[in-house]
Amino acid sequence: MIFEVKGIGIPNKGAELMLAAIQQEVLSRIPNAKFACEPHRPYMDRCRYGLLQKIPLRSKSKDGSFLLNLLPKKYIRRYGIVKDKDIRVIFDASGFAYGDQWGVEKLRDRLGSQTKSWENRDKKVILLPQAFGPFSSNEFKDELKKVVSSVDLIFARDRVSYEYLIDEVGENNKIALSGDFTNLVKGSVPSEFPLDVYDICVIPNNKMIEMNAVKDRESYIDLLSSLIQVAKNHGKKVFILVHEGKKDWDLAVKTAEKVGSEIDIYKFENPVHIKGVIGKAKIVISSRFHGLVSALSQGVPSIATGWSHKYAELMQDYGCEEFLVDSPDAAIASLEKLLDDDVYVQVKETIDGNSDRLKQETRAMWDRVFERINAD
Structure with a gap:
């Protein structure tokens, strides 16, 4: 099974920690899972995470992903390219990207322009815990409602973000509250850092x-x-x-x-x-x-x-x-x-x-995510 991860801005270390958290949890449940992202950053930033390349071949009005069908399979494998049709699950781990501070275009480009198509092709689309809002313009509100109608789950990372969402789209069983999910990742101290020196x-x-x-x-x-x-x-x-x-x-x-x-x-x-x-x-x-x-x-x-x-x-x-x-x-x-x-x-x-309480909430969040992935 191939998972696409959106919103991971390598080399942002918070984003990379979210990616590590995703891979840790998914691989514990699906050991042969693979991960892909669109190559917005240099290859060397992505290769250490074993990310396949999803080549973006679309514009605002056209989807050119069919062009990858012209490539022989051996080149697809050799260069680590993944076709859109082979992706089963899309995780959005943007952290904080959807709200007035960022503008409606980011939401539209990353999600809104594609969510209906993903829904029609039976892809699971899940927005992992992140911050949202506020949403002031009517254009933003319309785009948000379109996204919510087509995705499978949305997790707000905090109460304020949750209320921003609910204020715009109403109570919805797709929308839940769950804290930052990097809390389950265990840190590792590098050998060059001296222990028991600093306070x-x-x-x-x-x-x-x-x-x-x-x-x-x-x-x-x-x-x-x-x-x-x-x-x-x-x-x-x-x-x-x-x-x-x-x-x-x-x-x-x-x-x-x-x-x-x-x-x-x-x-x-x-x-x-x-x-x-x-x-x-x-x-x-x-x-x-x-x-x-x-x-x-x-x-x-x-x-x-x-x-x-x-x-x-x-x-x-x-x-x-x-x-x-x-x-x-x-x-x-x-x-x-x-x-x-x-x-x-x-x-x-x-x-x-x-x-301890928040870690239990994160485990429950992941249980709900995989319950949805395995549904239907």
Whole structure:
């Protein structure tokens, strides 16, 4: 059985972690399953996941996928190409791509222009847990209703996203609530990362600047450097983890320079290694959503800064919403609180209990997904 995975923006490490979660679960149930995606990124980014190539041969008005039938089978196999007709299940794991911030074209191009055709050809189409909304324009609302009518299941990752969907399409048994599904992936610590050295992990995110969640770049660097300095004043060893690309790396370097003392900076290509490293910290300070998921799902108390509703909903899921901060004073106060041993133990117990519950919810989500896949 071949599964197509949409919305995986390699080399986005959160997206790659979602892909790892999908492959882990599917292969545990269907050991000979194969996976495909459209080749929007360089081949070397995809090959380590064993992804077959689904060549996009369509435009807004025409579908040219029949042209692949002209290729001899030996070339199809040799170059790892998969035909659309051979795909049985389509997973959308976009994370957060459908809402006013992204525009209606993304929803239309990725799903809306094809969902009816997929339904007619008896493909299973499932939107795995992700954030949605808001949806303001009538054009967006119409496109959303079209998608919902043709897909099999949609999982909103948080209560706000769920309500955005229900407000537009009404109560629907296709739409369910389930948290981020990377929580079942076990991290692995790479050999080059020293164990038992660091106390606090800081994960920057340039989107905090791009999405105007902070006043400007300098104020964000000031925030991160102030937190690191507070930690150092308490005798804690801090490292910066670059979760994404060059912009985050530049932020990390500037933050370390602002602190004025040597701060180790790490970057890893494997998202499972990133999760493993995060799990070794005692406290995580993160502006990256999946940095937070990786911390909280492993019972690591965390301080969050964020740029959308998904951060508040995540922190609430783990019972630590008070540690979502929106100012330097609040951030420093939260860190001081977690550095108190008694408070730390209480917060960790809360996170651990909610983590167990959320993992059970993810298992139940996957059971429902495969019940639908195996139906009919």
